[in-house]
Amino acid sequence: MTGPDPESGYANYAGEHATVGMQAGYVHGDVNYFQAPPNATPEQKFEIAVRYLDSGAAAEARRRFRALVAEDGLSSAELAYYWMLSLLSGRPLSSLSGTDQDELAEAFGMAERHASGRWWRCVDTIRALVNAMLDVGPDGQPAMDALGAALHAYGSLPDVDRYDIERHLSLTLSGVAQDHVEKLNAVHIRAMRPKPDRLARVPKFFEFDPAEPVAKVARPAPAQSTFLPLAGGCLLTAAGIALLVQAAAATNAVAGIAVFLLVAGGGYAIVRHGLERAFLSSRRAAKEAEFSSGTRGAFGAPGGDSLRGDFADAVSGMIESAFAGHQPREPELREAFWRDVHGLRTALQADLVDLYGVRGIRADAVRWLVHHHADDISCRWRDGTLDDFRRRYRPAAMPPAFLGGIAALAAAVLVVLLAMSAMTFCSLVVAAPLLYFGARQAHRGGIALYGERRRIALDTEEFQQRWTAERAAHQRWTEWLADRPTDAEMGRWLSLDLAYWKREVMGDYRLANRDILAHLALTEAAPRSRSARYVGGPFRHSAYTVVLFLLTESGVRQVQARLDFATGAFSGEKRTTFRYDAIGSVQVTEVGRRFVDARSRTQKIVNRQALRLSLVNGQTFDVLLDDFAEESIDHQLENAEHLAELASDAAGVTSALRILEAVAADGREWIILERQRLYRRRPRQRAAAPAAYPPLPT
Known part of the structure; x- marks a missing residue:
């Protein structure tokens, strides 16, 4: 066997996995992917924080970047860039607190101390975009001159940097700015979705590390059962x-x-x-x-x-x-x-x-x-x-x-x-039973002795050949898994899919971003999908159920589909449209337990969470978060509550909950209140804008 064919990949090999039910999931053995070693350097801690950001866990990344600045004294334009992304990722500007804006200002001040190179350009562009989106009038529309300058600077960035900014600022940007950003990145998103070799590599993420082959060992029969019959039979014979x-x-x-x-x-x-x-x-x-x-x-x-x-x-x-x-x-x-x-x-x-x-x-x-x-x-x-x-x-x-x-x-x-003769006949009468019983016993003992020696020799040869073949197969399998995707790649592919699908759905509805007040993308494990993760990180799934909410002036458009993660194909779309006053409630329910530990501290373990959006007509929309079963948790390195927070971030629930709760509480008035909240958050500092830029598309 040569291992799964990398050319056919998911189609031929992982097709069997479609019949596998939802399990607790596989936890990869690399505990250092999300866990820094005990004596980690600031650079190593920074790398872990970036991995969390790439995985979609912006809140955890934000905490780690803040610690790098406050505790380790790390300072660089690159740190400032990723810190700003973690502060803005998956959050509308109206949700930024005063503390958040202070941290944004601190991150920009750090970048100014290293005002050159790629990362400084990215930070300066983000600041310009944020200031332009905050500099709005009472109608919620930004000033076109400032926005034009920011988008011109954004368009001059490399493709990869432009997409990273769009990925994390998808809820920060809106209207004409988002339309312009998406138009710039559309080709890049379509080109990067299947790369690098996604179809063949994604199934490997869900494969267990193969167990080392174990050799069978020939086991001899007890010596006593072999020699006693032989010795007795030989004596009689x-x-x-x-x-x-x-x-x-x-x-x-x-x-x-x-x-x-x-x-x-x-x-x-x-x-x-x-x-x-x-x-x-x-x-x-x-x-x-x-x-x-x-x-x-x-x-x-x-x-x-x-x-x-x-x-x-x-x-x-x-x-x-x-x-x-x-x-x-x-x-x-x-x-x-x-x-x-x-x-x-x-x-x-x-x-x-x-x-x-x-x-x-x-x-x-x-x-x-x-x-x-x-x-x-x-x-x-x-x-x-x-x-x-x-x-x-x-x-x-x-x-x-x-x-x-x-x-x-x-x-x-x-x-x-x-x-x-007479004497000979007597000897023959005595010798006959001796020969009969002696030969019988000797035959049984001889067969056992000779057969055991031959069996052990043949079994040893056969087991050795089998083990050698298994070791060769294990080596091929290990080599096949060598290019298994990282969690960062899985997270990037998922964000590319969601961005692509959002644009396709908007096209079906004939909507532009200027028609959308906010959009929310929620994900959960699809039925009969496989799951895997790294220690300390969120689960990834071989198939997702994706729910997209498009909030417009007239109401909410909700679309649900199944995403086959290896192929990136969406199927089975279901669409629902409802008014804001049709929303009855939004809630997150937890399945877990509280207990008092050995130090008399109250602890809470959250095993499962679910977001439920209920309409006044009784219809409900549920998004079930990942199940961190006890057997899938390394209690020395992680805890269930922390993993539940990661799952909420990765599924989009953290960012969606605030908006949906506001919509459920305020109804259509949410639109006016949101614009007022944004208007009150005027920029504290402005990026210098060049004198003239090409006009923005209308």
Whole structure:
């Protein structure tokens, strides 16, 4: 198996994941992505803060940037730029408090101390845009001269910087400014949505780090059960042979010698070839049992007793799914395929439980191994080599040496009979039961001893070959996951999708940004999607349910759709339009618990949150935030309440709640009150504007 085909990516490999229900989600093992090391430098802390901003957790990023300034004394134009973005990200200007404006002024003052280069240009542009949007009249419209200067400076920035500013200032900018900004960035957004190699890489984000392959170890049978029957049988057989030889020699010395030679030679030939024939028969029977019913031979496995309750069922489901993906394309061959691989599928599940389940790992960590063996078994089925053991361990026809041994023993019996006398007959009567029971016991012990030696040798060789193949598959799988997207890339793709979809919906409604007072985009995990995150960060999902609210003068337009994150495709749109006076209430409900810890402090754990918008006609719109189950939290590095805040930020609920609550409380009067709130926040400082700029589009 070579791992999932990077060309087909999501379509061929991750298609099976569409059948996987919503789970607690996978937490990537890289604990340093959102967590700074104990003795982190200010630069390392700054990098972590930027990652939070890129992930959509602006509030957490804002807190960290403020700490870098106040506690670490860090100062740079780049820090000022990202600090300003975190202050403005996902927030309308009317929601900025006096403290927020003080921090904006402090960030700009910091940038002025480093007034050159790329970051200074970005900061100066943001300040100009903010001042222009704040310098409004009672009608809520900005002064066109100041806005024109700011947009001209914005248009001169590189594409990547322009988009970052638009991404975070989408609620800050409005009207003609937003129309101009979106027009400048439309081509960049369309070009960057599928890059870099999004279709092939996104499914890798939700893949578990593959568990290291564990080798099966040949386990010998207890020594006592092998040697005692052999030793006892040999003694009885030797006694019987001695009686025969002595009886024959008593009549004729030549006869005694002949009996001894015939018995020794014949017995050697029969034992040598008979044991091999018996072993091959037993080996073939054992393989047949594994092939037909999944019954496996004994082997050594790593110890452990931490088997997860859902491990066996989860592995069973993965095996069924993997083999379904490798079944023949011809319908008439599928029945034979499933019949022939039934036993091997059963044995594979039992192996995975014995080798990996007892170690307490999640079943998804052996998904790669399931696909490896499903691919190997299906290839051997197509090649017709799945039952090679039947030919490999088939006993050959009786060789001449074996037949000669039987003839020698028959000749020895004949010699004894010819030399029979009264004394010889008595010896024969005594020797016969000794030979019978001795040979029987020796045969059982010899088969066990010889068979164990041969079985251990063959099992060791077979297990080593299997482990070598698994290690090669593990290496290929690890290399395939090497370009797994970072959380920053996942967050950037999501913001690109939301910006693209908003423009498409506005086009469907024939609306421009100057017609929209505010827009809100909320996301939640779609049903039957997969989830993953880094320690300390928000969940990302393989599919989202996206809800967009467009607030206009006449009312609210609400659109809901499903986003397939790997392809970036939106489907299943549902549209609703309602007036402001139709909004009954907006609330956020929490599922969690409060408790008193060992230090007598009251703690609150929030496992789940949901935003509900209720209309007066009883209709409701719900957005369910991510579920941080106990098993998905590293309690040494993170807490559930902090993760719930991140989920609220990443889903857009934090920024949406204030606006929706104001709309629910004030109705259509919210429009007038919002303009008044914005008018009261006049700029405290202005960016110097050039004398003339091209006129803005109308």
